[in-house]
Amino acid sequence: MDREEVRSRGWVLKAYAPRGNLTSEHLELRETILDVGSLPENHVAVKALWISVEPYLRAKMYGRDVGLCATQCPLNQVVKWYGIGEVLRSNSPIYGNGDIVLNPFLSLSEYSVAPAEIIHKVDSDAGIPLHEYLGTLGIAGFSAWVGVNEVGQVKAGENVFISAAAGGVGIIAGQLAKIKGCRVIGSAGTDEKVKLLKEELGYDDAFNYKKEKDFDAALSKYFPDGIDVYLDNVGGKMLEAVLNHINNGARIPISGMVSQYTQVWTERDGVRNLLNLVGKEAKMQGFLIRSYLHLLPVFTAEMIGYMKQGKLKTKHKIYEGIEYLLESLNAIFSGINTGKVAIKVL
Amino acid sequence: MDREEVRSRGWVLKAYAPRGNLTSEHLELRETILDVGSLPENHVAVKALWISVEPYLRAKMYGRDVGLCATQCPLNQVVKWYGIGEVLRSNSPIYGNGDIVLNPFLSLSEYSVAPAEIIHKVDSDAGIPLHEYLGTLGIAGFSAWVGVNEVGQVKAGENVFISAAAGGVGIIAGQLAKIKGCRVIGSAGTDEKVKLLKEELGYDDAFNYKKEKDFDAALSKYFPDGIDVYLDNVGGKMLEAVLNHINNGARIPISGMVSQYTQVWTERDGVRNLLNLVGKEAKMQGFLIRSYLHLLPVFTAEMIGYMKQGKLKTKHKIYEGIEYLLESLNAIFSGINTGKVAIKVL
Numbered sequence: 001m002d003r004e005e006v007r008s009r010g011w012v013l014k015a016y017a018p019r020g021n022l023t024s025e026h027l028e029l030r031e032t033i034l035d036v037g038s039l040p041e042n043h044v045a046v047k048a049l050w051i052s053v054e055p056y057l058r059a060k061m062y063g064r065d066v067g068l069c070a071t072q073c074p075l076n077q078v079v080k081w082y083g084i085g086e087v088l089r090s091n092s093p094i095y096g097n098g099d100i101v102l103n104p105f106l107s108l109s110e111y112s113v114a115p116a117e118i119i120h121k122v123d124s125d126a127g128i129p130l131h132e133y134l135g136t137l138g139i140a141g142f143s144a145w146v147g148v149n150e151v152g153q154v155k156a157g158e159n160v161f162i163s164a165a166a167g168g169v170g171i172i173a174g175q176l177a178k179i180k181g182c183r184v185i186g187s188a189g190t191d192e193k194v195k196l197l198k199e200e201l202g203y204d205d206a207f208n209y210k211k212e213k214d215f216d217a218a219l220s221k222y223f224p225d226g227i228d229v230y231l232d233n234v235g236g237k238m239l240e241a242v243l244n245h246i247n248n249g250a251r252i253p254i255s256g257m258v259s260q261y262t263q264v265w266t267e268r269d270g271v272r273n274l275l276n277l278v279g280k281e282a283k284m285q286g287f288l289i290r291s292y293l294h295l296l297p298v299f300t301a302e303m304i305g306y307m308k309q310g311k312l313k314t315k316h317k318i319y320e321g322i323e324y325l326l327e328s329l330n331a332i333f334s335g336i337n338t339g340k341v342a343i344k345v346l
Numbered sequence: 347m348d349r350e351e352v353r354s355r356g357w358v359l360k361a362y363a364p365r366g367n368l369t370s371e372h373l374e375l376r377e378t379i380l381d382v383g384s385l386p387e388n389h390v391a392v393k394a395l396w397i398s399v400e401p402y403l404r405a406k407m408y409g410r411d412v413g414l415c416a417t418q419c420p421l422n423q424v425v426k427w428y429g430i431g432e433v434l435r436s437n438s439p440i441y442g443n444g445d446i447v448l449n450p451f452l453s454l455s456e457y458s459v460a461p462a463e464i465i466h467k468v469d470s471d472a473g474i475p476l477h478e479y480l481g482t483l484g485i486a487g488f489s490a491w492v493g494v495n496e497v498g499q500v501k502a503g504e505n506v507f508i509s510a511a512a513g514g515v516g517i518i519a520g521q522l523a524k525i526k527g528c529r530v531i532g533s534a535g536t537d538e539k540v541k542l543l544k545e546e547l548g549y550d551d552a553f554n555y556k557k558e559k560d561f562d563a564a565l566s567k568y569f570p571d572g573i574d575v576y577l578d579n580v581g582g583k584m585l586e587a588v589l590n591h592i593n594n595g596a597r598i599p600i601s602g603m604v605s606q607y608t609q610v611w612t613e614r615d616g617v618r619n620l621l622n623l624v625g626k627e628a629k630m631q632g633f634l635i636r637s638y639l640h641l642l643p644v645f646t647a648e649m650i651g652y653m654k655q656g657k658l659k660t661k662h663k664i665y666e667g668i669e670y671l672l673e674s675l676n677a678i679f680s681g682i683n684t685g686k687v688a689i690k691v692l
Binding site: 235239240254255256265266267268269270271272273274275276277278279280281282283284285286287288291 | 581585586600601602611612613614615616617618619620621622623624625626627628629630631632633634637
């Protein structure tokens with residue numbers, strides 16, 4: 001194959017940021033020339049269409065362990081990440097030009113060259129908007145599904161609490177718990193989000209945690225019969241408050257702790273009442289979807305079914321242009337986004 | 347039946363103690379006259395022989411919820427508790443004078459009158475010392491067995507850490523994990539206890555946590571391959587340190603948190619690194635043996651087998667005389683006792 005050059009802008013990690021927001025000191029959008037013509041055997045050149053933006057990406061840039069399994073990005077390289085792309089050139093018998101692929105190791109750049117075995121074809125004729133493969137049918141949706149069904153094992157009639165309920169995982173988790181017949185209450189950080197949860201997403205109730213000075217009083221009010229399952233997306237003070245309201249046999253699936261990512265661990269909020277786990281015979285369990293991949297086909301079929309039946313509403317915050325990476329990622333931690341955050345690469 | 351009076355000394359709760367040690371301000375040994383002659387139908391009069399002393403007893407005297415399911419003792423009554431007794435008079439067809447019984451609702455007193463249905467006969471001819479029914483074959487042993495096998499699900503070759511390892515639960519738990527083929531390390535609060543764990547109880551190693559200024563460094567040294575199961579009996583700072591050393595899929599069964607009982611929860615040590623549960627896909631689970639009572643026959647048979655084969659050593663700290671209740675209970679929290687603590691009622 002002949003050499004064929006494209007200009008590709010990609011985010012290069014210049015320095016780790018152990019706390020706080022990422023800035024241009026840490027990440028720089030740098031243009032390089034990529035040869036997409038003379039590809040190694042069984043490789044494809046992919047043009048990025050969509051990039052997933054989520055808390056976990058932040059965890060790759062700490063430069064130290066933060067309690068996630070995130071592989072730290074090496075410095076001075078384009079960050080490896082995932083999204084949806086279109087095959088531009090292929091030197092693989094499996095993929096042809098124009099195929100839409102999901103690539104878990106796409107670079108955070110406009111163009112990437114990747115081994116064919118690490119990408120997956122997406123059925124672009126299925127009538128599902130492409131970015132749903134990052135959200136509802138992607139990591140966020142799968143995290144919600146695993147948290148609710150596998151780790152949380154919610155049962156009809158149970159009282160379920162979901163924090164960061166208007167976030168990528170929370171939006172799906174709450175709807176799944178409602179489908180299972182639970183009473184579902186969510187917390188979120190703006191009145192608009194609370195309205196969305198109650199009026200559009202079918203939550204039984206919701207509250208703005210920034211307006212509640214006393215989490216304990218709020219939980220007493222919203223959970224007069226206690227909490228059976230708490231899908232924890234935030235950790236810290238809310239987790240501590242919840243532990244005073246759990247019922248016997250409660251389950252606390254933890255998919256992440258968004259309130260805690262931008263701090264080093266010794267500065268994080270300590271949870272002082274873990275002894276409640278004993279008296280309430282309760283379980284707190286962290287999970288990563290990598291251990292549930294055998295259930296991916298079950299999940300996908302179930303979710304597509306719900307989507308086609310109109311039982312599952314989706315929400316996205318879409319940034320247009322790869323240059324919005326910093327802004328979109330920092331916005332997750334400031335809590336101003338609703339739903340799954342993604343970048344549409346122009 | 348005719349009236350027959352005995353003088354019976356019993357511990358009366360005068361005031362709740364939300365923190366710190368119990369003193370004579372809270373508990374008073376008061377003598378009353380008990381009629382053991384004219385018993386109601388299906389009741390027995392029991393003379394106490396042994397009283398179990400354990401952290402959980404303390405939890406009944408807080409006067410508020412501490413995260414255990416302990417029913418608070420009413421004030422100005424003899425505290426209800428459990429131990430081993432001998433039937434003195436019986437108005438029940440099931441029990442005869444001289445029967446040895448285990449009574450979960452014995453009063454903390456020399457003599458009690460109890461309904462026959464709440465006591466259980468102990469086979470005093472089985473060759474097992476009676477106080478073992480409170481320790482190895484009692485709540486402490488069963489807690490250890492449930493923690494190791496059911497909640498911890500230890501597997502041969504795993505690295506197991508046990509805190510308060512020379513306490514009533516820890517002594518049994520470590521030996522059970524060794525029987526299962528694990529590498530077992532314990533922490534305890536005196537050099538004598540450390541010696542006991544290493545030289546008599548078969549622990550692979552042990553350390554004195556009061557001499558380790560840096561728990562993190564200690565765990566790095568004793569667990570170069572990380573921790574698979576941590577049987578938590580203490581909570582607080584040790585739990586936090588452990589969370590930085592857990593392996594993927596680690597289990598943390600929590601039977602209690604002895605370091606935390608004498609404080610109100612807002613004053614307890616906060617655990618700041620729960621996010622590790624996510625990255626390590628780990629589970630922290632509190633348990634109470636009441637939910638595992640269906641396994642009691644399996645447990646008892648297994649333990650008696652080990653005892654007869656000489657595979658299980660037991661350690662007791664025995665106080666002679668009911669007047670030692672305060673001293674023996676406070677000693678548990680100051681960490682000076684080794685093994686199962688019990689009072690022999692004279």
